[in-house]
Amino acid sequence: MGVEIIEFDREHAVARMPVEGNTQPIGLLHGGAYCVLGESLGSMHANYLAGEGRVAVGVDINATHTGSATSGWVTGTCRVIHAGRTLTVHEIVVTDDNGRRCSTLRITNLIRDAK
Incomplete structure (x- = not known):
């Protein structure tokens, strides 16, 4: 798929x-x-937030495509909507090279003990 991580911190990816x-x-x-792209960002960020000895597993994803990229690159920006003890919710906005929104995704991850 050619996904490249550009930024990754506690607030966003x-x-x-x-x-x-x-x-x-x-x-x-x-x-x-x-x-x-959206699930990769949301799941990686949820696992980062889960902490030591815990894992995040996806339980729901929703995507609304409002534009169509035909060349270049798309960029996904993932932000935390909710970071609880057992659930995380992230919104991922995907834009084209011109900054036009092409897709908006929401992913929910369940956080549980790693076993």
């Missing part, structure tokens, strides 16, 4: 992904590719 190689037959970035 940012990654980018090339459009080329991740398109539908008609040349648009595949909706599933947006989901891969």
